[in-house]
Amino acid sequence: MTKRLTANQAGLETAAHILRQGGLVAFGTETVYGLGGDATQPEAVSRIFQAKNRPRFNPLISHFPSAEAAFSQVIASPLAHLLAETFWPGPLTLILPRAPGSTISDLAADGLSTLAVRVPRGEHVLSLLALTGRPVAAPSANRSGRISPSAAEHVFDELDGRIDAVLDTGPCAVGLESTVLDLTAPGSPVLLRHGGIPAEALEKICGPFAFPQSEADAAPLSPGRMLSHYAPALPVRLNATSVEKHEALLAFGPAPLTGAGAVWNLSETGNLEEAAARLFQGLRYLDTLGAQHGFTALAVQPVPASGIGLAIQDRLRRAAAPRPGQPQA
Incomplete structure (x- = not known):
């Protein structure tokens, strides 16, 4: 109420x-x-x-x-x-x-x-x-x-x-x-x-x-969009179902993938609101570690396409959009 x-x-x-x-x-x-x-x-x-x-x-x-x-x-x-x-x-x-x-x-x-x-x-x-x-x-x-x-x-x-x-x-x-x-x-x-x-x-x-x-x-300034937006230096691989030691992992939910060189879980409980609040921080954290440890990509576990999950997916698609001179994940 x-x-x-x-x-x-x-x-x-x-x-x-x-x-x-x-x-x-x-x-x-x-x-x-x-x-x-x-x-x-x-x-x-x-x-x-x-x-x-x-x-x-x-x-x-x-x-x-x-x-x-x-x-x-x-x-x-x-x-x-x-x-x-x-x-x-x-x-x-x-x-x-x-x-x-x-x-x-x-x-x-x-x-x-x-x-x-x-x-x-x-x-x-x-x-x-x-x-x-x-x-x-x-x-x-x-x-x-x-x-x-x-x-x-x-x-x-x-x-x-x-x-x-x-x-x-x-x-x-x-x-x-x-x-x-x-x-x-x-x-x-x-x-x-x-x-x-x-x-x-x-x-x-x-x-x-x-x-x-x-x-x-x-779009970028007064509410709107850019195709490639808030893009980390690491190439981003979406909807990952497995992960390698040379990759950092942006996880979601109680069962993160195993084997990554570093992990940031958006929400261990699968809470989309918490995931949205932690998204930018997680991308920055893993990108910094990537520069320090030589990771080759950032793998992203699937996020549900419902509610604010659609917003998270939108941000991640923009993070993964091709950028000149960057290798693809």
């Missing part, structure tokens, strides 16, 4: 406590209601995808109570500071290079070297973010493919019983998702998504900007 929390001090403190404990809380911003989870906890981020019934991972926007907090996680350019001074708090998301000391999980960033950050507008949401004291990943609080919610009742219609609580902050003032601007590309900033900040207002600050040539061009 999903709790309804009133947007008073007690409700805000309860919502912040749930978020810090790894739970999910929907809350209103000036744009739409977001489905919030602690962006530093991969298990919480995995729950976001599960609750939304989203079949694939996507980079998520992390929300902060101030520009100072947001810029502690990224490398902010002078233009980023100027845009923040002009439009934050407000419906503008900036794509910036990830800072070396960033605490945001790989799962929230979709394994990318960039982060999407914003400071939303609204007394209650800013209080909640300040009380939580951590970056909060928050896509729209609806099931994947449905209409975005602009009131608490919309969230209950979509997610009742699937999340821990809804902080009822009233109807959203904008009701349209944030504008997304990529500041990492060489040359002009790239407008990846139209939203709550009109393009004309942005141009007054940053001058003319570019647009992606296609959805595929925007």
Whole structure:
């Protein structure tokens, strides 16, 4: 049963406590209601995808109570500071290079070297973010493919019983998702998504900007896809039924294959949510060992094609996609 929390001090403190404990809380911003989870906890981020019934991972926007907090996680350019001074708090998301000391999980960033950050507008949401004291990943609080919610009742219609609580902050003032601007590309900033900040207002600050040539061009940054994505240096062999000593093994379930040079089990109990949360970490771990010990490939045991398992399979297919100059597993 999903709790309804009133947007008073007690409700805000309860919502912040749930978020810090790894739970999910929907809350209103000036744009739409977001489905919030602690962006530093991969298990919480995995729950976001599960609750939304989203079949694939996507980079998520992390929300902060101030520009100072947001810029502690990224490398902010002078233009980023100027845009923040002009439009934050407000419906503008900036794509910036990830800072070396960033605490945001790989799962929230979709394994990318960039982060999407914003400071939303609204007394209650800013209080909640300040009380939580951590970056909060928050896509729209609806099931994947449905209409975005602009009131608490919309969230209950979509997610009742699937999340821990809804902080009822009233109807959203904008009701349209944030504008997304990529500041990492060489040359002009790239407008990846139209939203709550009109393009004309942005141009007054940053001058003319570019647009992606296609959805595929925007895919890596503002939720989307690349064919070869988060690819380890080792060639990846999917759906392995046996493994050799010269291979590292990404296992799943209580019966990992025997004979591998190194093993990372995504979930010994076969829990797909745990597997999703551990995926990027496991790929990095085995890739590092591969460089150290001269493994020739990374073998991957099958993962069920159900629920968030489809997301895991999607990520693994991209990890295994052919890359120029790399031998095939």
